[in-house]
Amino acid sequence: MKDLWSKGMNNAENAILCGTSAGGLATILNCDNFKSLLPENVKVKCVADAGFFINGKTISGTSDIQEMYRKIVNLHGSAKNLPSACTSVMEPSLVRV
Incomplete structure (x- = not known):
């Protein structure tokens, strides 16, 4: 996030966190934390692609x-x-x- 912040993430209006497979599970587990790192006005969406293992x-x-x-x-x-x-x-x- 520090790297993204220095590249303009601090000016974001929308942010998407996404991952596939194990990354999808990480997306599920970290969506709220990801949102908490951003200003309250940023619209956050999280996309977990195949991150739930039945x-x-x-x-x-x-x-x-x-x-x-x-x-x-x-x-x-x-x-x-x-x-x-x-x-x-x-x-x-x-x-x-």
Whole structure:
């Protein structure tokens, strides 16, 4: 934002925050914060393109998103950093913090 501010963002009348996939999720999570960084009169819109990951089954009956989270947790060894209150009642790939 500092870089954009120096390039004229401080004079903006409209601002759009957008992202795709993980960036879409970041857009959902940061829209209010983005708006708070701008003057109150700026009209802000946020566009999240494919940023919500549904933990459901595919048409073939597989749980691809769940498997992806399981692989990420295993790859990064994340389980040890998750709250034990959560991992004691569910597998680490289901924990969202």
